[in-house]
Amino acid sequence: MKDLHNREIKSLRISITPQCNLNCFYCHKEGHNIDNNKLMTPTEIGEMVKYSLKYGINKIKISGGEPLLRNDLPEIIRNIKNLKNNQIKDISLTTNGILLEKYAQKLKDAGLDRVNVSLDTLDPELYKKITGGNVELVKRGIEKAVEAGLKPIKINFVVMSNTVGGLNDIMDYCRKMGVILQIIEFMPVDEKLKKYHYDINKIEEEISKKSDKTMVRKFMQNRKKYLVDGLEIEFVRPMDNTEFCSHCTRIRLTYDGLLKPCLLRDDNLVDVLTPLRNGEDINKCFIKCIDRRELYFKE
Numbered sequence: 417m418k419d420l421h422n423r424e425i426k427s428l429r430i431s432i433t434p435q436c437n438l439n440c441f442y443c444h445k446e447g448h449n450i451d452n453n454k455l456m457t458p459t460e461i462g463e464m465v466k467y468s469l470k471y472g473i474n475k476i477k478i479s480g481g482e483p484l485l486r487n488d489l490p491e492i493i494r495n496i497k498n499l500k501n502n503q504i505k506d507i508s509l510t511t512n513g514i515l516l517e518k519y520a521q522k523l524k525d526a527g528l529d530r531v532n533v534s535l536d537t538l539d540p541e542l543y544k545k546i547t548g549g550n551v552e553l554v555k556r557g558i559e560k561a562v563e564a565g566l567k568p569i570k571i572n573f574v575v576m577s578n579t580v581g582g583l584n585d586i587m588d589y590c591r592k593m594g595v596i597l598q599i600i601e602f603m604p605v606d607e608k609l610k611k612y613h614y615d616i617n618k619i620e621e622e623i624s625k626k627s628d629k630t631m632v633r634k635f636m637q638n639r640k641k642y643l644v645d646g647l648e649i650e651f652v653r654p655m656d657n658t659e660f661c662s663h664c665t666r667i668r669l670t671y672d673g674l675l676k677p678c679l680l681r682d683d684n685l686v687d688v689l690t691p692l693r694n695g696e697d698i699n700k701c702f703i704k705c706i707d708r709r710e711l712y713f714k715e
C-alpha cells in the first residue's frame with residue numbers, strides 16, 4: 417500500500433522496550449516514554465507483524481531502548497519468522513552491543529538475519545563519557561556476531577564534534593572486522609546539544625573522492641553507499657532532510673502498541689494494542705497510520 421505522498425510501505429520498526437542499560441547523553445529515545453504497564457508480549461508482536469504483511473511490509477527492524485534487555489527476544493524473533501505466508505525477507509536488530517556476546521548465537525538460531533551495533537568511539541574513556549558503559553563488551557559482542565554469521569553487520573557511528581576525530585580508527589576497525597560502517601548525522605534533541613552537531617557533508621565529500629563505487633539504497637530513503645578499499649560505508653542524513661523523507665518507506669510500532677507514522681513526531685500515533693486486546697479487527701489502525709504519514713520537514 418502507498419501513502420498519500422506516493423511512498424510504498426515496506427518496513428516496520430518495532431521498539432520492544434523503553435528501557436536501556438546505557439545512558440547516551442544524546443539519545444533521541446525512539447522508544448518514547450509513556451506507559452510502562454503496557455508492554456506487548458511476543459505473541460502480540462507476532463500478531464501485529466501478521467497484520468502488517470497485508471500492507472506490503474517485508475522488512476522488520478527490532479530496536480529499543482535496548483532490545484537485548486528483553487530475555488524473550490528469541491521468542492519474539494521466532495514468532496515473526498514462523499508466520500504463515502511470510503514475505504518478510506529481512507529481520508534485523510539494532511543494539512548497543514553490551515549484551516551481544518551472550519545472545520548472538522541464540523538470536524541467529526531463532527532466525528535473526530543481521531545486526532547493527534552502535535559504536536561512536538573505540539576510545540574507552542570517551543565511550544564511557546558518552547554512554548556510561550564499557551566499550552570492551554561491545555567489541556566482544558561484535559566478534560561473537562561475526563562468528564554467529566549475523567551478516568551483514570553494521571556499525572552505527574554517530575558523528576559529533578567529540579567523535580569525528582576517531583573516524584579513521586573506526587574505518588580501520590570495520591575493515592578489519594569485515595563489517596559495514598554506517599555514518600549517522602547527529603540529530604540534536606535539544607538546544608544545549610546543538611554544539612555537538614557536525615556537518616557530515618565534509619566527510620561524504622572526502623569519502624566520495626576516495627570511493628571505488630557508489631550505490632543508492634532504494635526504498636531506504638535513497639541512502640548513498642560507497643566502497644573504499646573494500647570497506648562499505650553508508651550515510652544516514654535525516655536532519656531536516658526532505659529528500660531523505662520523500663523516500664521513507666517505514667512505519668514504527670512502540671513497545672506499548674502505538675503505530676507511529678514518523679520517527680520525529682509524537683502527535684499522530686495510533687493505538688493498535690487496545691483494539692487487538694479487545695479482539696477487534698486492527699486493519700483500520702494500519703490504514704489510519706499509513707494515511708497519517710506526512711512528508712516530515714522542520715519549520
Ligand SMILES: Nc1nc2c(ncn2[C@@H]2O[C@H](COP(=O)(O)OP(=O)(O)OP(=O)(O)O)[C@@H](O)[C@H]2O)c(=O)[nH]1
Pocket residue numbers: 477479508510532570572598600636652654655664666679680
Ligand atoms: N529520521 C529518521 N532517522 C532514522 C529512521 N530510521 C533510522 N533512523 C536513524 O538511522 C540510524 C540508524 O538506525 P538503525 O536502527 O541502525 O537502522 P537503519 O540504518 O535505519 O536500517 P538498516 O540500514 O536497514 O539496518 C539511527 O540514528 C536512527 O535514528 C527514520 O525513519 N527516520
Ligand SMILES: C[S@@+](CC[C@H](N)C(=O)[O-])C[C@H]1O[C@@H](n2cnc3c(N)ncnc32)[C@H](O)[C@@H]1O
Pocket residue numbers: 436442443444445446479480481482483510511512513532533534572574600601602603604605
Ligand atoms: C535509539 S538507539 C536504540 C537501539 C540501541 N539501544 C542502540 O543504541 O543501538 C538506535 C540508534 O539511534 C541512534 N541515535 C540515538 N540518538 C541519536 C541522535 N540524537 N542522533 C542520531 N542518532 C541517534 C543510536 O546511535 C543508535 O544507533
Ligand code: SF4
Pocket residue numbers: 436437438439440443444445480481482512534547
Ligand atoms: S544505547 Fe541506544 S537506547 Fe540506550 S541510551 Fe544509547 S542510543 Fe539510547
Ligand code: SF4
Pocket residue numbers: 637654660661662664665666677678679680710711712
Ligand atoms: S523523519 Fe519521518 S518521514 Fe523522515 S525519514 Fe524519518 S520517519 Fe521517515
